[in-house]
Amino acid sequence: MPNDPGRLESMLRRIRELGFRITPQRLAVLKFLAEGGGHPGAEEIHASVKADFPTTTLATVYKTLAVLKAVGQVLEIEFSGDHNRYDGKRIEPHPHLICIKCGRIMDSDCESLASMTEKLASRTGFKIVSHRLDFFGVCPRCQKER
Amino acid sequence: MPNDPGRLESMLRRIRELGFRITPQRLAVLKFLAEGGGHPGAEEIHASVKADFPTTTLATVYKTLAVLKAVGQVLEIEFSGDHNRYDGKRIEPHPHLICIKCGRIMDSDCESLASMTEKLASRTGFKIVSHRLDFFGVCPRCQKER
């Protein structure tokens, strides 16, 4: 699990650049996203932050996530039925493998997506700015358990 | 715009096979999905059905969509913030181009996705059953308007 030592600093810099303030609660959210692993949801972030700042509410977490989105320092993975998940480490779009049994999300890569995006753009006239690619299936661990 | 004459029949057959009933309201939903174009949301379907059956409620539309999902005869395109959209014509997963200005959704294709799925599955051990690929951008029409 690669722990980019510069992620937290990048977040802080961008937040300050755009004139947002750094509060202890926000810092705790950023740290959790920059240093923690996985793809936490807002509740999970909240639980972690509350350990250090017990008065923190979910609303504050959401507001902090809104700031991070505004400065482009978090990748939001949206789910219609379920709660959204967040990635503070890899903030550019990338493919995900999502287990439909346990909900775990695994990062992935795809070399051919860039060329495909270009091809689609020139074929359709769309100005493509982003994308999302998810694969749904059953992870190795869940396959074993019966 | 390809109008598959067998879509409605396929839907009806699968619904009957699995023991669900055909009601006038349901038939109207199916027709709208099988014969209409685009990627309507539940509200849009509801509006169309209400023209013929004014007492129909949104709940009935949702319940019909649930039946269609259960028998695998509709593709649900989920959106976290926005309402979901439905495709009754192409029910297997396929790439979408989504305009971030007007919300229009355009269907697309990608030959390389199948091989990519296979590669990912063998590399990660995931048993992949489905996927979703969306490209976000500005459609040609919206680029022109200022």
Place this chain on the structure above:
DNA sequence: CTTCCTGCAAACAATTTGCAGACAG
């Protein structure tokens, strides 16, 4: 006839918002 479906209203869940007091810069 029996079981499933409709329509209505209430319930839900994740996220957002308004506001008064608190605090970062």
Place this chain on the structure above:
DNA sequence: CTGTCTGCAAATTGTTTGCAGGAAG
């Protein structure tokens, strides 16, 4: 100091659910 942020509670929105009467098969 001043404008932004926090915490609280209420609002929002798309979707789901429970139930009583109605219709499909």
